[in-house]
Amino acid sequence: MCELFAMSSRVPATLGFSLERLARHGGAEGPHRDGWGLAFYEGGDCLLLREPRPASESPLMQFMERQGLRTKLGLCHIRLATFGALALRNTQPFARELGGTMHVFAHNGDIPTLADQRRSGPARFMPVGDSDSELGFCGLMTALAPIWDEAAGAIPDLATRLAVIADYAQELRALGPANFIYSDSDALFVHADRRTQPDGHLRAPGLYLLQRYCWRTAPELHDAGVNLTSIRQDVALVASVPLTDELWEPLGEGDLIALKDGLCFGADGRQVEPEEAAGREPLPLTH
Template identity: 90%
Template sequence: MCELFAMSSRVPATLGFSLERLARHGGAEGPHRDGWGLAFYEDTDCLLLREPRPASESPLMQFMERQGLRTKLGLCHIRLATFGGLALRNTQPFARELGGRMHVFAHNGDMPSLADLRSRYPARFMPLGDSDSERAFCGLLTALAPVWDDEPGTVPDLAVRLAVIADYAREIRPLGPANFIYADSDALFVHADRRTQPDGQLRAPGIYFLQRYCWRTAPELHDAGVNLMSIRQDVALVASVPLTDELWEPLGEGDLIALRDGLCYGADGLQVEPEQAAGRQPLPL
């Protein structure tokens, strides 16, 4: 199965060390040799980099590890192909425009019967490739389009978007593992499901979550691959498997959260208080 990683932060940060650790799984220390992709947001647009080759062998990935852009919202995917050949069109994350913003999506899991849902959606969002993940993205955008079209030029309420995403996630979960990360430039949405575990069993957790905050640049965050330039910083990270020795919190099957500016919001759209957020810890100063 593929692996996911994403970050949301209060002020722009780099992801060098986290990317380096994830890239090892893309061929050097793991089987995910079939492609990789990065998305770095800047306001409503994003820089999307993808290659249908092992991340651990990519000079471009190595350059991004050393010279990566600062961003408040970034997503990464490394691929172990199950549906669709090794080609750029099947390499995640996928991106589309909706509501004058770039929307980015990456999925971990197998949903072989997803093609059966394709006829239920109009042709506004069509897949370029033949992966189940891209079809899942097209279906999600089709479900979200009415709320973005309702008031052009404005961002729909977070709770409204979460409700649509939750309904869609419930629809596709019976088709197979549906771990996905999705961003619309305003927020990062994380849906956790099941994942094949080291013992070969398919069960939760499918995604882990870590939330940190500090009042000045701290070596603990630097060791986690996040370099700061701010007095106050909030950082939220999600990954298919923990990338550091810190206390990553496993998300349960069917859990849905939103991350914005490094803060966590529950499925009701309300901010989760710092002491209640899964995996959130103060950094020792």
């Protein structure tokens, strides 16, 4: 199975350390040699980088580890191909435009029966490749399109978006493992399901969550005439497997959360405090 990683933060941050850890799984320390992709958001648009080659052997990935862009919202995927040819068109994350903003999606799991649902006639969202994951993304976009169309250029209410995603995720889970990360530029949506564990059995957890906050000085703002001596940084990380020795929280089968500005929101759209999300007191981040 593939591996997923995503970050949501209050102020822009880089992903170098996490990308380096993840890239090792993409060929050097793991079997995920069939491609990788990164999406870095800036407002409603995103920079999307993808290659159908091992992340651990990619000069581009190594460059991003060292000189990675600062962003408040980033997604990453490393691929172990189980459905669809080893090609750029099947390399995640996938992206589509809806409501004047870029939507990005990455999936971990096997849902080959989605291929049977490929539309034969015209459709608003069509796959470019032949992977089950892209078909799942097109289905999600089709489900979300009505609420974005009704919003007429605005961003639909978070609870409304969560409700649509929850209904669609339930349909996917009935067809196979459906861990996915999805962003509409405003929020990052995380749906956890089952995953093939090291012992070979398919079970939860399929994703892990780590929430942290810290205070740091901001001397770079002094030159701009802003007398801000410290700012709070909230960060939420999601990964298929923990990337550090910290206590990552395993997400349960069918759990759905939204991350925005480093904060966590439950399926009802209400904010979940870090203590509740992690079951313990937040610890400081290192910079």
